[in-house]
Amino acid sequence: MKLDLGFIGSAFIQLLSALPITLLITFVSVFFGFLIGSAVAIIRIYRVPVIHYIASGYVTFIRGTPMLMHLLLIYFGLPVIIDSLAAALGWSFRSTSIPMIGFAFLSFSITAGAYLAEVVRSGILAVNKGQIEAAYSIGMTTPQALMRIVLPQALAVSLPNLSNSFIGMLHGSTLAFTVSVVEINAKAQIVATTNWKFFESYIAAAFLFWGVTILIEKITELLEKRINIYNRGGVR
Template sequence: MSDGTIGLVAAGFDDLSELETARRTHWGRWAAAVLIVAALALLVRAFAQGQIEWDYVGRFLTVPVIVSGIVATVEMAVCAMALGIVIGVAVAIMRLTPNPVLRGVAAGYTWLFRGTPVILQLLLWFNLALVFPTIGIPGVWSARAVDVMTPFFAALLGLGINQGAYTSEVVRAGLLSVDQGQYEAAQTIGMGRLQALRRIILPQAMRVIIPPLGNEFIGMVKTTSLASVIQYPEVLHNAENIYYANSRVIELLIVAGLWYLAVVSVLTPLQMLLERRFARGVARGRG
């Protein structure tokens, strides 16, 4: 025992510093790992030996109609998410305003669109002409609803307005995460409420808003598949049209699944980079 450790051993007790630490064998972990690997092996074997024509998967993976479908999917996801963010920010601000009327309207909007299925909302927008044959501004502009509510526009409204309800809660949580003192400091230097939100509160809230918002966007890419029920030509709808003709159902579903995985695989690292960008100031402040 070295001189440096003599003072660390209490009188009447043995020095245990030289004893080797026994490592515990986690048999449960090993058993779980073996079972998982075996299940994956059986799953791969089932797909490899099943009645799946993998040549069709490779053949239809890059056909123009599938590629145009994935382009339409990404386009709809971007447009609907942009609409959802605009609505969500506005509704979140309304939820935090002292005006009881605005708070009630915002709460009712969130309750309605979060409480009904997305596919139901898509069908309602697409069939709006059954309720309002003509839409527009009286004396200024009017048109037949059946001409206005195209699959693209109906999908945009259905997905975007629904997303706005969820985004509003994400933004509201981010705004509430900012210390109340920031609001008070903005008021002391003469800033109005909206100016303080734009220049002080929202920039600080972004580090809380960005991670769930990125997840919402990735979810939106997959949610666009529901627009196939109103004939919007996204990738799943186009894959369905092909397998209705050649009966290669599983092969075309695998093609659509691979494209969804590819898009999500590209978006995930982009989301991580965006999160790091907005978290840099926090990291420096803590250091």
Template sequence: MVIDIPFIWVAFKEIAKAIPLTLVLAIVPVVIGFFIGLVVTFIREYKVKGIYSIANGYVSFFRGTPAIMHIMLVYFGIPMLLDSIINYFNLPYETNKIPIVLFVLFALSLTAGAYLSEIIRSGISSVAKGQMEAAYSIGMSTPQAMGRILLPQALAKSIPNFTNLSVGFLHTTSIAFLVSQKELTGTANIVASSNLKFLESFIAAGLIYWGISIIMEGIYYLVEKRVQQYSKGGVA
């Protein structure tokens, strides 16, 4: 087997068409997961009765099992659940008309929510306790103190973790090809098997992932610089 270098470029152009879907799969779950993470964090921080242990179990389970399980459980479980509800009420819907991409987005959002809640929690615990006390002492309410004092600082400190998570999720989207999504890995697989040039296609896909990862890290670096220009602590 000889490596066909010109074909890498042909594959590259073909696979690059899948970039938009990959970015949707990578970004939407992180955005939805961010809100899930915020809610879960507050439930866990304030130890809300009843749902507190559910929130703990959710984070622990989703961090303790591979993302492929979440996709598969949602992909096979949700249609079954919906079908039984539809049959029970005799509703005029069909679950097999739901696009698979929605299941992937749902599953990955749940995964992202669990990871983000841990990131936000560690960000909150890294803010000095005196900040909240100071906010209360000048008469702020809890939501005000949270929204204006605690969260901005906690989120700014979490940016390096957000970077790792976002790049990690870009890589997690590659699992979606197992449920026949035509994102980067899925397209690379199609290009590979229709031309019987596996190595070249996956080199092209690898280069695309690598490029997107570097761009993502660059964007976060700029955001981090912008956010932290007011917090000149330490020795710098």
């Protein structure tokens, strides 16, 4: 078999049209996953009665099961729940109105939430307890101390792990093709079917993912340098 370098370039250009969908899935999943993860991390750290056990069970279950399984459970289970409620309550809304990408958003956000919960929790625990005690001494409430003092420092400490989670969700977004969402992986298959050059098409997809990953790493490096400047007490 002869490698068609020209087709790799052609496929790469065609795959760019699927990049916005891949990035949208990644950004939405990480954003809502971060919100979920932050809430879960705080609940677990402060051991909120009853909810603490639910939060721990959520993290354990999601981290202990494959990402693809979460997507399939949401894809097949959510319509059953929605349609059952709609029939019981007389709603006109049906699960068929949900766009396919909506299942990916929900599933991947739930998945990201469990992993980011541990990232945020480790970041919060890395902050010196004396700082929150000092916040209490000047009259701050726990939410104020968390928002103004603890969480900003926790985010700085967690930045490398947050970057890894973002890259992980970027690569995990390829699973969205199982629910008919045309992201980069699905687009590579579509492009390849024109002349059965799957190898070249997947090489092009790999280069595209690689390029986006490098970009994320570079942005993370710049943020880390910026944070370190503030940590030294000045801005250049």
